[in-house]
Amino acid sequence: MKPQDLNLLVxxxxxxxxxxxxxxxxxxxMTQPAVSNAVSRMRTAWRDELFVKxxxxxxxxxxxxxLWQQVQDPLKSLDQAIAPGGFDPATSTRTFRISxxxxxxxLVWPALRQVIEKEAPGIAIHAVxxxxxxxxxxxxxxEVDIVLxxxxxxxxxxxxxxxxxxxTYRVVMRxxxxxxxxxxxxxxxxxxxxxxxxxxxxxxxxxxxxxxxQGLKRRIAMTVNHFHGVTAIVEASDLISVVPTLAVEExxxxxxxxxxxTPVPLExxxxxxxxxxxxxxxxxxxxxVSQLNxxxxxxxxAHERVLRKRTCR
Numbered sequence: 001m002k003p004q005d006l007n008l009l010v011x012x013x014x015x016x017x018x019x020x021x022x023x024x025x026x027x028x029x030m031t032q033p034a035v036s037n038a039v040s041r042m043r044t045a046w047r048d049e050l051f052v053k054x055x056x057x058x059x060x061x062x063x064x065x066x067l068w069q070q071v072q073d074p075l076k077s078l079d080q081a082i083a084p085g086g087f088d089p090a091t092s093t094r095t096f097r098i099s100x101x102x103x104x105x106x107l108v109w110p111a112l113r114q115v116i117e118k119e120a121p122g123i124a125i126h127a128v129x130x131x132x133x134x135x136x137x138x139x140x141x142x143e144v145d146i147v148l149x150x151x152x153x154x155x156x157x158x159x160x161x162x163x164x165x166x167x168t169y170r171v172v173m174r175x176x177x178x179x180x181x182x183x184x185x186x187x188x189x190x191x192x193x194x195x196x197x198x199x200x201x202x203x204x205x206x207x208x209x210x211x212x213x214q215g216l217k218r219r220i221a222m223t224v225n226h227f228h229g230v231t232a233i234v235e236a237s238d239l240i241s242v243v244p245t246l247a248v249e250e251x252x253x254x255x256x257x258x259x260x261x262t263p264v265p266l267e268x269x270x271x272x273x274x275x276x277x278x279x280x281x282x283x284x285x286x287x288x289v290s291q292l293n294x295x296x297x298x299x300x301x302a303h304e305r306v307l308r309k310r311t312c313r
Contacts, residue, residue, distance in 0.1 A: 007038070008038055008041060008042050008045065009071055009075060010028070010075065011024065011028065011030075011035060011038040011039070011042075012038075012042055012050075012064075012067070012068070012071070013068070013071065013072055013075050014027050014028050015035070015039070015051065015058075016060060016064065016068045016072070016142055017072075017142050018095075018142075019057065019058070019141070019142060019143045020057065020058065021035050021036065021039070021051075021058065023095065026095070027094070027095070039051065046063070046067070048061055048063040048064065049061055050063065050064045051064065072278055073278065087282075087283035087284040087287060089119050089120035089123065089287055090119065090120065090121075091122065092120060092122055092123055092284065093122040093123070093124075094122075094123055094124075094284055095123075095124040095125075095126060096123065096124070096125050096126070096145045096146070096284070096285075096288055097125075097126045097127075097128050097143070097144040097145055097146075098125060098126070098127060098128065098144060098145065098146045098147075098148065098288075098292075099127070099128040099129065099130040099134075099135065099138050099144045099146070099147045099148070100127070100130050100147065100148030100149070101130055101148070101149075101199055101226075101227065102226045102227055102228055103226075103227035103244065103246070103247035104148045104271065105127050105148075106227075106228075107246060107296065107299055108148075108292060108295050108296055108299065109125075109127070111295045111298075111299065112125065112291065112292070112295060113125075115291055115295070128143065128144050130147065130148075130149070130199070131199045131200050131201075131225075132149075132153055132199050132200040132202075133200055135147045135149050135153060135154050135274070136154055136155070136156045136159070139156075139158075139159060139274060139275065139276045140156065140158065140276065142276070145275060145279065145282075145284075145285050145288070146273050146274065146275050146285065146288065146289065146292070147273070147274045147275075148164070148271060148272075148273055148274075148292070149271070149272060149274060150167075150269045150270065150271060150272075151163075151269065151270040151271075151272055154272075154274050158276060158277050158278075159274045159275065159276060159277065160274070160275055160276075160277055160280060161272040161273060161274045161275075162272060162273045162289050162293055163270055163271075163272055163293075164271045164272060164273055164292060164293055164296040164297065165270075165271055165296045165297055165299070165300035166268040166269065166270050166271070166300070167244035167245075167246060167247075167268055167269045167270075167271060168244065168245050168246075168268050169242055169243065169244055169245070169262060169266045169268070169269070170242070170243070170245050170259045170260065170261060170262065171184065171189070171240055171241070171242055171259065171260050171261070171262050172230070172234055172240065172241055172243055172248055172251070172252070172257045172258065172259050173234055173238075173239070173240040173241070173257065173258050173260075174234055174235050174236070174237070174238070174257065174258065175255070175256070175257065175258050176258075177238065177240070177258055179192060179240060179260075180258035180260065181260065182260060182261070184260050184261070184262075184263050185263060186214070186216070186263040186264065187216075188263075189218070189240075189262070189263045189264070190211060190216040190217065190218045191218075191219075192218070192219075192238075192239075192240050193219055193221035193222075193238060193239050193240070194218050194219060194220050194221060194222075194239060194240055194241060194242070195220075195221070195222050195223070195224065195230065195233055195234060195237075195239040195240070195241040196220045196222070196223045196224075196241070197223070197224055197225070197226070197227055197230060197241070197243060197247075198223045198224070198225060199225060199226075201223075201225065203220050203223060204220075205242075206266070207242050207262070207264060207266065208220075210264045210265065210266060211264060214264070221239060222239060227243065227247040227248070230243055230247065230248055231248055231250075231251040231256060231257060234257060235251070235256060235257060242262055242266070244269070245259070245303065245307065246299070246300065246303050249303055249306060252306075252307070252310065253306045253310060255310075255312035258312070259310075271296070273289050273292055273293070275289065
């Protein structure tokens with residue numbers, strides 16, 4: 001292989017990994033014109049358009065995808081052979097992209113930033129919007145490095161995962177709500193107006209499926225596609241909502257909301273970090289997953305202590 005061909009493959013791999021010529025240029029410490037010139041040489045040498053514009057982004061052609069599947073692992077192996085243990089958080093300037101629901105991002109971002117400032121000051125972390133239907137695609141297309149998602153939402157055999165923590169679900173409502181009591185009955189719960197947090201836009205959640213097994217149905221009076229708005233909406237209305245307690249911890253701990261057990265048997269949901277198998281040997285991704293694992297487990301343990309100390313009347 002000619003040296004220039006290997007150089008083109010390195011640029012090609014960076015563009016495919018980053019999903020952007022601009023980010024590839026930053027990753028390789030190249031100018032954008034230099035990356036554009038490299039792409040022009042690729043198109044001539046490999047006789048394919050390789051990348052086409054899609055709005056403000058670019059999309060790889062089928063030829064580019066097929067080529068990347070063949071070269072990405074050998075390139076990683078070559079990189080590791082030349083520089084074994086090549087990821088050093090103290091000196092790395094990598095940019096990592098993580099996709100997760102807003103509630104999860106809110107939980108881990110402050111603590112993760114503290115770790116980065118102390119141990120990896122050159123690293124950048126970017127959050128990418130997540131919904132239930134786009135998680136696998138984000139990883140398959142290398143648009144992100146990690147997806148934080150509930151177990152059962154990702155089914156591809158090309159993904160690996162690490163358990164992070166389990167979410168406990170409770171019913172929350174405004175203080176003084178007629179249903180704010182420890183012995184909430186199933187029929188009362190089903191007859192109430194509900195607020196559903198739906199990341200996908202679907203108006204049926206797992207609670208509805210459990211109710212259906214018991215021959216009951218609830219009324220979804222309002223939906224929202226993020227956890228940020230739950231407290232304000234519930235606090236100002238007669239809506240009740242089934243949510244993971246970590247997502248509304250501040251409102252629960254300060255007694256802004258009433259909280260009670262769900263009268264339907266809901267299993268805790270398991271949050272996992274997912275990454276593509278092509279990055280199994282990526283020491284940077286492994287380091288980041290380990291940090292997320294440590295931080296979220298610690299955050300979940302602290303949350304349990306908050307719930308135990310809650311003394312609202």
